[in-house]
Amino acid sequence: xxxxxxxxxxxxIVELLIAERDKLxxxxxxxxxxxxxxxPPKIAVTVVPANENGHGKKRIFTAAQxxxxxxxxxxxxxxxxxxxx
Numbered sequence: 684x685x686x687x688x689x690x691x692x693x694x695x696i697v698e699l700l701i702a703e704r705d706k707l708x709x710x711x712x713x714x715x716x717x718x719x720x721x722x723p724p725k726i727a728v729t730v731v732p733a734n735e736n737g738h739g740k741k742r743i744f745t746a747a748q749x750x751x752x753x754x755x756x757x758x759x760x761x762x763x764x765x766x767x768x
Contacts (some may be wrong), residue, residue: 744752
């Protein structure tokens with residue numbers, strides 16, 4: 684093989700190597716199937732639409748949830764003040 688490479692121009696050798704690499708990459712992709720590891724490509728990234736205020740979906744509490752949360756926070760701050768003294 685070294686006989687034929689020595690007489691070929693470098694550009695032609697590089698083109699042949701790139702073509703061979705592309706064939707190997709395609710064969711590897713076909714054998715692996717859809718198994719992808721790591722971060723998905725940027726093309727597949729989906730953008731979550733923002734609200735009018737520029738933020739994502741707003742979390743809405745019911746009246747009962749707000750009341751329970753208020754009671755939890757009052758207990759939290761009471762315990763915090765108690766330990767601070």
